[in-house]
Amino acid sequence: MRKAMKRTIVIMGALVAVAMAAFAQQSPFSNPPLAKTPAEKKILAELVRMAKDNETYLSVPREDGEALWVLTEAVNAKQVAEIGTSTGFSGLWFCMALTATGGHLTTFEINHQRATEAMQHFKEAGVADRVTLIEGDAHQNVLKLKAPIDVVFIDADKGGYSDYLKKVLPLVRPGGLILAHNIEMAPDYVHAVTTNPDLQTIFYMQGAGLSVTLKKR
Ligand SMILES: C[S@@+](CC[C@H](N)C(=O)[O-])C[C@H]1O[C@@H](n2cnc3c(N)ncnc32)[C@H](O)[C@@H]1O
Numbered sequence: 494m495r496k497a498m499k500r501t502i503v504i505m506g507a508l509v510a511v512a513m514a515a516f517a518q519q520s521p522f523s524n525p526p527l528a529k530t531p532a533e534k535k536i537l538a539e540l541v542r543m544a545k546d547n548e549t550y551l552s553v554p555r556e557d558g559e560a561l562w563v564l565t566e567a568v569n570a571k572q573v574a575e576i577g578t579s580t581g582f583s584g585l586w587f588c589m590a591l592t593a594t595g596g597h598l599t600t601f602e603i604n605h606q607r608a609t610e611a612m613q614h615f616k617e618a619g620v621a622d623r624v625t626l627i628e629g630d631a632h633q634n635v636l637k638l639k640a641p642i643d644v645v646f647i648d649a650d651k652g653g654y655s656d657y658l659k660k661v662l663p664l665v666r667p668g669g670l671i672l673a674h675n676i677e678m679a680p681d682y683v684h685a686v687t688t689n690p691d692l693q694t695i696f697y698m699q700g701a702g703l704s705v706t707l708k709k710r
Pocket residue numbers: 550551552553576577578579580581582583584601602603604607629630631632648649650
């Protein structure tokens with residue numbers, strides 16, 4: 494009887510170990526990106542913690558987050574505007590780039606609770622001074638933005654993407670980027686960015702569907 498119990502405990506332990514290993518493999522941060530500076534390390538730690546503690550809400554997957562970082566740093570962005578902050582997850586990916594470029598993020602969120610959580614996350618990551626969070630309806634509030642903007646990221650109400658594009662495009666500098674998330678849910682937007690000769694758009698489908706639009710010089 495005792496032998497059987499012992500064997501059951503060993504088998505259960507092995508099953509738990511296998512499940513944990515499988516989870517670690519699935520976890521998007523089982524092999525987190527490598528930090529070059531203490532500032533990057535602090536932001537990455539907050540990103541990993543947020544993912545682990547489920548403090549994200551409809552946030553970009555890691556693949557898209559890394560794309561936001563790389564693209565933003567590559568264009569040496571000083572001014573980034575994000576429409577749809579949620580709890581600050583994508584904003585922190587932008588901050589990975591902005592700590593290197595010395596730039597600033599202006600981010601828009603309509604939901605008070607998520608906006609409050611996002612500010613807390615920006616503080617925890619040590620980037621609160623790099624971020625201005627504007628609470629309220631971004632369809633009105635984006636009109637407060639000033640040119641030149643280097644990168645815009647649209648990730649709010651999907652039916653509103655074309656309206657956001659119309660309002661922000663004149664503010665984006667030539668050579669700047671307009672990024673949009675979950676583009677399969679925004680066909681009018683896709684039509685708008687693929688039929689305008691002033692723009693060149695590519696699609697990065699490794700995550701949740703990211704369009705990358707260059708405003709030509
Ligand atoms: C998909 S989530 C954004 C996820 C975030 N970019 C991230 O990756 O962590 C969309 C967010 O847009 C916000 N939103 C929706 N309509 C909005 C509007 N008109 N103005 C501002 N924010 C809006 C929602 O409250 C929600 O938090």
